[in-house]
Amino acid sequence: MLCCGLWLWAGWKAAGQSSPVHFTTRVQSHTVDLHQPFQVQFVLENAQRITAFTPPSFRGFQVLQNFQSQQTSIINGQISSSYTVTYVLQPLRAGKFTIDGATATVDGATLHSNPVTIQVMAGVASNSNTGNSSAASVPQASMPAAPGFMPPDEGETDLDQFPGLIRSGEDPMEVIRKNLFVKVDVDKTDVYQGEQIVATYKLYTRLQTTSDVMKVPAFSGFSTRDIDLPNPPQATTEIVDGKRYKVFTIRKTILFPLQTGKLQLDPVEIDNRVRLYILNKPSRHVRHTDPLEEFLKDPFHFNPFDDPFFDDPFGGGSGITYRDYDYHLTSNPVTIHVKPLPEEGKPANFTGAVGNFTVTATVDKSSLSTDDAGTLKVTISGAGNLQMISAPTVNFPSSFDSYDPRIEDNFQKNSIPFSGSRSFEYVFMPHAAGDYTIPAIRFAYFDPQAKAYKEVETAPIVLHVTMGSRASTAPIDFSQQHMLPDQLAPIHLSPLLWLHSDFSLWQQWWYWLLLVLPLLGVWLWWRQQRRLAWLRTDEALWKNKQANKIARKRLAKAGELLRQQQEKAFYQETSQALWGYLSHKCNIPFAELSRERVRETLLQKAIQPEQVDALFQLLDHCEQALYAPTTSSQDMAQVYQQALQWISSLESQLKK
Amino acid sequence: MVGWSMSGYAEDPVLTNFSRANEYFQQKKYDSALQLYKACIDKGIVSPDVYYNAGCAAFESRHMGEAVYYFRKALLLAQEKGLPTADIEHNLHVAEQQVKDMPETLPPLFFISAWYRLVHMFSLNTWALLIVVNIWIMALLLAMRWLRGQHQSGVKYIFGASICSLLLLIVITLSAYQSTHPHRAAVCIAPQAALHTAPDSQSEVMTQLSGGVPCEVLDMAGSWCKIQLPNHISGWVKAEAIRQL
Numbered sequence: 001m002l003c004c005g006l007w008l009w010a011g012w013k014a015a016g017q018s019s020p021v022h023f024t025t026r027v028q029s030h031t032v033d034l035h036q037p038f039q040v041q042f043v044l045e046n047a048q049r050i051t052a053f054t055p056p057s058f059r060g061f062q063v064l065q066n067f068q069s070q071q072t073s074i075i076n077g078q079i080s081s082s083y084t085v086t087y088v089l090q091p092l093r094a095g096k097f098t099i100d101g102a103t104a105t106v107d108g109a110t111l112h113s114n115p116v117t118i119q120v121m122a123g124v125a126s127n128s129n130t131g132n133s134s135a136a137s138v139p140q141a142s143m144p145a146a147p148g149f150m151p152p153d154e155g156e157t158d159l160d161q162f163p164g165l166i167r168s169g170e171d172p173m174e175v176i177r178k179n180l181f182v183k184v185d186v187d188k189t190d191v192y193q194g195e196q197i198v199a200t201y202k203l204y205t206r207l208q209t210t211s212d213v214m215k216v217p218a219f220s221g222f223s224t225r226d227i228d229l230p231n232p233p234q235a236t237t238e239i240v241d242g243k244r245y246k247v248f249t250i251r252k253t254i255l256f257p258l259q260t261g262k263l264q265l266d267p268v269e270i271d272n273r274v275r276l277y278i279l280n281k282p283s284r285h286v287r288h289t290d291p292l293e294e295f296l297k298d299p300f301h302f303n304p305f306d307d308p309f310f311d312d313p314f315g316g317g318s319g320i321t322y323r324d325y326d327y328h329l330t331s332n333p334v335t336i337h338v339k340p341l342p343e344e345g346k347p348a349n350f351t352g353a354v355g356n357f358t359v360t361a362t363v364d365k366s367s368l369s370t371d372d373a374g375t376l377k378v379t380i381s382g383a384g385n386l387q388m389i390s391a392p393t394v395n396f397p398s399s400f401d402s403y404d405p406r407i408e409d410n411f412q413k414n415s416i417p418f419s420g421s422r423s424f425e426y427v428f429m430p431h432a433a434g435d436y437t438i439p440a441i442r443f444a445y446f447d448p449q450a451k452a453y454k455e456v457e458t459a460p461i462v463l464h465v466t467m468g469s470r471a472s473t474a475p476i477d478f479s480q481q482h483m484l485p486d487q488l489a490p491i492h493l494s495p496l497l498w499l500h501s502d503f504s505l506w507q508q509w510w511y512w513l514l515l516v517l518p519l520l521g522v523w524l525w526w527r528q529q530r531r532l533a534w535l536r537t538d539e540a541l542w543k544n545k546q547a548n549k550i551a552r553k554r555l556a557k558a559g560e561l562l563r564q565q566q567e568k569a570f571y572q573e574t575s576q577a578l579w580g581y582l583s584h585k586c587n588i589p590f591a592e593l594s595r596e597r598v599r600e601t602l603l604q605k606a607i608q609p610e611q612v613d614a615l616f617q618l619l620d621h622c623e624q625a626l627y628a629p630t631t632s633s634q635d636m637a638q639v640y641q642q643a644l645q646w647i648s649s650l651e652s653q654l655k656k
Numbered sequence: 657m658v659g660w661s662m663s664g665y666a667e668d669p670v671l672t673n674f675s676r677a678n679e680y681f682q683q684k685k686y687d688s689a690l691q692l693y694k695a696c697i698d699k700g701i702v703s704p705d706v707y708y709n710a711g712c713a714a715f716e717s718r719h720m721g722e723a724v725y726y727f728r729k730a731l732l733l734a735q736e737k738g739l740p741t742a743d744i745e746h747n748l749h750v751a752e753q754q755v756k757d758m759p760e761t762l763p764p765l766f767f768i769s770a771w772y773r774l775v776h777m778f779s780l781n782t783w784a785l786l787i788v789v790n791i792w793i794m795a796l797l798l799a800m801r802w803l804r805g806q807h808q809s810g811v812k813y814i815f816g817a818s819i820c821s822l823l824l825l826i827v828i829t830l831s832a833y834q835s836t837h838p839h840r841a842a843v844c845i846a847p848q849a850a851l852h853t854a855p856d857s858q859s860e861v862m863t864q865l866s867g868g869v870p871c872e873v874l875d876m877a878g879s880w881c882k883i884q885l886p887n888h889i890s891g892w893v894k895a896e897a898i899r900q901l
Contacts, residue, residue, distance in 0.1 A: 488712060488715060488716075488747055488750055489712075489743040489746050489747050490712075491678060491681055491708070491709040491712050491713075492705040492708055492709060492743075493678055502702045503781070504780070504781065505780070505781040505784040505785060506780075506781075506784050511784065511788065514788050515787070515788050515791060518791050518792050518794070518795030518796075519791065519795070521795060522794075522795050522798050522799075525798075525799065525802065526798075526802075529802060
């Protein structure tokens with residue numbers, strides 16, 4: 001808890017628009033781990049003249065580091081700047097703490113930043129630091145953010161210990177180039193085809209680096225097996241050219257060349273972000289103490305603001321700041337010379353195995369019947385290109401049925417050299433009883449150490465086959481050429497049917513006639529029925545139409561008589577019209593017309609009784625009017641209308 | 657009926673030839689037997705038995721291509737006539753085992769083989785007859801319906817069933833016809849035949865066919881035939897090397 005005053009003059013003459021001043025305290029998370037240091041930042045935005053800065057008391061915490069940084073940006077003509085003072089704090093005990101805001105004097109005004117509450121959890125101490133690890137499917141080496149501080153070694157000067165600290169005047173890129181590189185290690189570059197090579201890609205660094213592998217090497221022309229690496233990557237130390245480096249293994253692969261000639265291992269590309277600490281040039285004033293010495297004395301508690309030199313308002317900036325640089329690394333490609341396997345001494349059954357192997361063969365049962373299927377398991381174990389071994393030929397006895405083998409692999413993960421075993425399972429079925437021997441199975445391979453072909457073989461296997469219950473249905477071995485195959489079914493001696501002719505029913509004309517005849521008949525019948533039905537409906541329709549027409553005609557006459565006001569004639573005519581209509585509609589001949597018959601017929605036709613009554617009322621009315629004239633033209637008109645209405649309503653009812 | 661003639665046993669010269677050929681076969685004089693069987697076939701016999709016996713004789717005299725041809729032909733005829741085919745299928749299988757480079761065919765799916773068993777249960781003529789009978793029944797049902805009245809639901813169902821059975825019969829008949837009359841199938845009968853790229857003996861030979869390999873005839877030009885093998889390779893062979901089924 002070092003309180004001090006700071007004089008800083010961040011002035012510039014740019015006549016841009018000024019933005020409002022903000023002073024905020026920022027933390028990444030309000031919950032921290034007891035064993036984990038964290039950062040608190042006090043950010044002053046758009047402050048033109050900062051004359052004083054007082055941090056709060058960090059009760060409950062220990063200040064490990066502090067530094068400051070500035071940032072200016074011009075967006076759309078708007079200048080904005082921020083000045084950040086960062087404190088790295090280590091919690092001392094668990095609990096809930098409040099960190100008060102800092103105080104700063106800007107342009108004569110005093111500003112306070114916001115307080116923050118920090119909850120310190122007494123959790124499990126984790127190893128991860130503030131270094132960032134980006135989630136990528138590519139195995140990447142994101143190094144923990146180590147301070148750019150290396151333990152001193154003998155023979156190293158003070159400054160050699162701190163490659164991450166550069167003075168003004170030094171080129172940062174040059175520094176990075178000298179202290180960061182990637183190397184490819186290959187255990188041999190001159191091999192036979194199929195002989196294994198181990199390739200290791202390693203990143204050497206003396207700086208605080210965060211790396212991401214951008215391009216993974218694709219090994220074309222090789223069969224590869226990757227070795228698993230710990231994730232996150234663990235670092236080892238190596239001394240190269242008298243300098244101590246931190247080494248991260250990025251990729252480790254076992255390669256088997258598949259073709260001869262000059263093959264290349266592709267380079268790997270890594271993007272790095274390097275943090276360099278910059279020592280600023282001291283100003284014209286003589287310093288009391290060298291900040292570097294202060295730094296060396298106590299790197300964790302060094303506070304560049306401790307120097308009373310800083311009390312001087314015109315002191316100018318001094319101290320240690322950091323900057324991040326992006327650096328792209330590419331490894332050198334490696335050429336491998338692959339020799340073809342020698343031709344002389346190559347056995348006939350050699351199929352490309354390179355390494356050192358043994359072979360064993362077992363059967364699941366040595367005594368079986370012709371109903372059973374047996375399994376022969378041939379296992380090749382050792383070190384070499386196991387995944388490229390193909391099934392050895394097994395000479396089963398000729399009366400055995402055998403099938404293509406099933407492959408089962410048992411490779412040791414991450415073993416160098418690549419070793420394990422590959423098994424081939426052959427299923428076989430005997431067809432004849434007896435004692436058989438599966439001869440020794442030979443396997444040839446090339447030993448690259450001895451530079452010679454070697455052959456191994458299994459012991460022969462004796463099988464005892466008994467006759468099974470099911471008769472063999474498989475084809476008999478025809479290797480003996482002129483043996484009569486007596487499972488050919490015997491010839492037919494019986495009398496032959498259809499001796500001469502090839503009689504096909506569908507080729508006879510009468511067949512098709514028989515086929516079509518009923519269809520034709522059905523069709524004709526159907527047409528006739530339709531026509532009859534149509535005629536019947538049409539007749540009824542016609543009759544109806546006629547009825548209507550006639551009724552209208554009759555009533556038309558009545559209508560004219562109405563106009564002429566000829567009462568008697570009108571009523572007579574109306575009555576006649578109605579009766580004539582009824583005669584037609586009900587299909588009753590005129591002579592047989594009677595009220596009862598009409599009523600009966602209409603009711604039969606599902607006409608409402610009310611309608612029938614209305615009809616008779618109308619007819620009564622007409623008759624009355626004939627014999628007892630009431631003389632009213634309105635009456636006549638009414639009757640006329642009623643008659644018309646009745647006829648049309650009947651029509652619509654009957655049409656339904 | 658027109659076209660059928662079942663000849664009497666002892667009178668037909670062809671039948672005597674056939675019996676004599678059978679005797680030769682049993683005396684193991686396979687070549688002579690084969691000659692006589694071929695003579696019967698040339699006389700126009702289309703009985704599956706003659707072809708079957710000819711196939712056996714050809715097999716015994718190691719003419720595998722011809723054996724496969726005769727057995728296949730016998731199978732088609734027997735299927736068409738609804739006769740049992742167990743013997744013929746068995747012998748065909750035995751003969752095909754002997755063919756070198758015989759293309760492997762997957763066994764048909766169970767419902768496909770069941771379908772063909774149904775289809776070949778009766779002869780093609782029988783199926784055709786059944787179709788006619790079905791149509792007559794349908795006509796009678798319709799007549800019954802119109803004479804008796806409109807609303808007889810029982811008749812409706814029977815009529816519906818008869819329509820279904822008619823469709824089924826038609827499908828079966830077509831399937832039977834199609835399976836027994838392959839219009840382009842052929843068998844290589846020569847022991848060895850060269851498949852050329854063009855109908856010219858000087859042109860490049862693609863592959864050698866063994867006797868008994870099935871193929872499909874695509875085209876004919878002069879004394880050459882263009883065929884397609886089961887593995888879809890096509891080329892030209894001499895016409896006498898193959899025979900159509």
